[in-house]
Amino acid sequence: MSVSAYLRENLRSISSKNVSVAPGIDEKKLNNALKAFAYNGLPGNVVALFDNTLFGxxxxxxLFTGEQVIYRSGFADPIHFPYEDIRSAKYTQVHTGSMDKLEHTLIFERKDNSQLVIKDLSxxxxxxxxxxxQGVIENFTEFQDEKQLIPxxxxxxxVKVAYLKVIVNMAYDNDSVIDEKEFAEILLLMTRLDLEPESRFTxxxxxxxxxxxxxxxxxxxxLDSHCPRGQIRPLHISxxxxxxNLHFSTGGGSLETFGFLQRNxxxxxxxxxxxxxxxxxxxxDHSMLKDDVTDDQIVSALKLLSAKAAAVGTPLAAVYLSGSVVGMSAAGLTSGLATLGMGGILGLSGMTTGIGVAVLLGVGAYAGVRKLTGADELTRSKRRELMLVEVxxxxxxxxxxxxxxLNHITDRLSQALAEHGEQGQMIQRLTAMMGQMTGAGTVLTNKCEATQSSATKLRCARFLDDAKLKxxxxxxxxxxxxxxxRSFYEERSFSQEKDGQQFETLKxxxxxxVSPKALENLARAFEAVGYFNVSDVLVGGAADMADKAKGKLLGLFS
Structure with a gap:
């Protein structure tokens, strides 16, 4: 277990209302804390935040990370405490003024014999x-920052290959056969996990x-040996x-009859x-896509699920490391929930902090979807439609x-038949027909992907405004x-006409x-930052102008 995993499991005990544990830290609050506490690491490395402000x-x-705890009292500079520099953390209580009043304090004693007293935490x-x-100090010798939850x-x-092999073991366990339903579910899971071709064939x-x-x-x-630090428990839950899900999807009944799970x-x-x-x-997951389920019911169910996860001491996002069992990837599920305004509330947005998939921050994604659909409020059918499109x-x-x-197997079959000398006329004809059909399937698949890419490009900026993005x-x-x-764009020369004159301009x-999947991630990233949302752009522009004005004023009086 890493320091981060230890802190995630134990910090909820210090407060019933003021502590937020990743990935369930509100985005706005996290941004405020990163600035106020002068933490220069990645936002995804923050383990927990104890909010001692009156207005939240x-x-x-x-602020806790895998390397340090940072303390900031009102209107004071933050104080950074690397765990490796702390000798002890002690709780004390003393009577102040009246003998009936107790003052509770936490005393940090550094290895250089200096001390810091922390008090007045609400x-x-x-x-x-x-x-x-004290558990961190006594039980760990390595302290390092790490992402709190990785899809x-x-x-x-x-990790993906070992994960899928466990699923295959389970599919064979009940009847020594992988039937078509089990095969289809495993294929869908392989797609959600985005396996490389070589891993897929393995x-x-x-x-x-x-x-x-x-x-x-x-x-x-x-699985555990290749798992990122601090991710073993979430990975096992996923x-x-x-x-x-495979047990239920293939006709399994209650968990009492699920022998593979019970034995292992x-x-x-x-x-x-x-x-x-x-x-x-x-x-x-299955109920979210039913026709008769309203938005309010979805939100209510998700809140209950989130509360259940909190009671268990597990981030809800841990259950969704592999996406949704109905066919949505981790990013797609987060995007769908964001249309309900639930992405940030449940902490699901926090698990897509990796750049491998587009970061879908609740508010940004919600604003992006609103702009995309041209409506201030999405109807229930539109929200369901967005989720179904992802499926x-x-x-x-x-x-x-x-x-x-299939193309790969057909090629291998043709090679094997050719190596065995003369083939019967019927086998030759069947092999040729199979080659034709799989070849046509490839052409149609490529055509579909090209069309999808063209459609996805419409959700991306044709020419990127660098200043606007900043x-x-x-x-x-x-x-x-x-x-x-920015990594998807390059500077190219384009011809333009103005006042009857042709000239070249760089854009x-x-x-x-760019692959269809990468374009989809790019489109989601644009939605996440609100690139096409007028209100987001105006707010960002106003904030930028305010910062510049503030800088000029400070310059006048310096």
């Missing part, structure tokens, strides 16, 4: 806080050669959810509460990958998006050859 701005209190259990920090699709290929080979299957404990050891609970390291949370998430995209992508694999990505939580969006245009 997040500018005073305690609704804080000082004893619990001291215990948590599975962003993890290395070895998993397919494993599915067809199960007589040489790896033992579950070996697969889980492989894996359990996908195992249960100890290896999976999941509790009863975490299993209940996974089941609730699966049922909730359709994932299914189409799965079919496309299946077509690629203004919209000034906040720390959106800063990474500037480089992400930032999208680079040629």
């Amino acid at each position: 701005t997040g500018k005073d209190g305690l 609704d804080c259990d000082y004893a619990a806080l001291a215990s948590v920090l 599975l699709e962003e993890m290395e290929e070895a 998993v397919r080979a494993y599915m067809t050669g199960f007589n040489q299957a790896a033992a579950l404990d070996a697969l889980l050891a492989e 894996l359990t959810k996908d195992l249960i 609970r100890a290896l999976l390291q999941v509790t009863d509460d975490e299993i209940d949370l996974a089941v609730a998430a699966i049922r909730n 359709i995209k994932q299914t189409q992508a799965t079919i496309s990958l299946l077509m690629q694999d 203004t919209l990505t000034k906040e720390p939580t959106k800063a990474e998006l500037f480089d992400f969006i 930032l245009a999208i680079k040629p050859g």
Whole structure:
């Protein structure tokens, strides 16, 4: 366990209302804290925030990362405490004034014998806080910042392959056969995880050669050894959810009859509460797309699910590391929930902080979708439509990958037949027909992808306004998006006509050859920053002008 994982599991005990644990930290509050606490690391590295302000701005209190805790009292400069420099964290209470009044304090003693006394924290259990920090000092020797939650699709290929092999083991466990329903579910999961072609073929080979299957404990050891620091527990919860979903999707009944899960609970390291949370998430995913479910019901169900996750001590986003079981990727699910204004509330936006998928911050994505649809308020059918479109995209992508694999298998079959000498006329004709059909399928798939790319480009800036983008990505939580969006553009020369004269001008245009998936991520990034939303641009521009004016005034009086 890393320091970050330890803090995530224990810091909720220090306050019933003032502590926020990643990825459930409000975006606006997090941006305020990053500036006020002078933390220069990545926003995704923040483990927790104890907000000691009256109005919940997040500018005073305690900020925790994997390397340090930062303390800031009202109107004072922040004080940084690297864990490696702290000798002890002690809780004390002393009588002040009247003997009936107790003052609670936390005393940091540094290794250089200096001390800092922290007091006046509202609704804080000082004893619990001291215990948590002392636990960090006594139980860990390595202190480093790390992302708090990483979508599975962003993890290395070895993790994804081991994850899928566990799913395959479970599919074979009940009847020693992977039927068409199990096969389809595994294919959809492979698409959501965005496997590289080589990894995809590795998993397919494993599915067809199960007589040489790896033992579950070996697969889980492989999974854990390649898992990013601090992510093992969320990864096991996500894996359990996908195992249960496959059980339910292929006709399985209650969990009592799910032999694979019951026999391997100890290896999976999941509790009863975490299993209940996974089941609730699966049922909730399926209900979100039903015709008779209203927005209010979706929001209410998600809040209940979030509360259940908090009670278990697990970020709700951990259940969705592999996306939604109904076919939405992690980014797609976050985008869909953002249309309900729920992306940031549930902390799901926090898990897409990696640039591998577009960062979908709740407010930004919501504003982007509103602009996209041309409506101030999206109707229930429109919101469902956006989610269903994401499911359709994932299914189409799965079919496309299946077509690629069929082409590969057809080529291999033709080679194998050719190596065995003379073929019968019927075999030759059937092989030729298969080649024609798979070839035509490839052409149609490529045509579909080209059309999809053209449609997606309409949601991206044809010519990028660099200054506008800088203004919209000034906040720390959106800063990474500037480089992400900018990486898709290059400066090119274009001919223009003005007053009957032709002249050349340089503009930032999208680079040629960008894949459909990358374009989709780019479009989502534009939506996240509100690039096409007039109000966001005006607010950003006004803030930029205010900063410049402030700088000039300071210059006059310096």
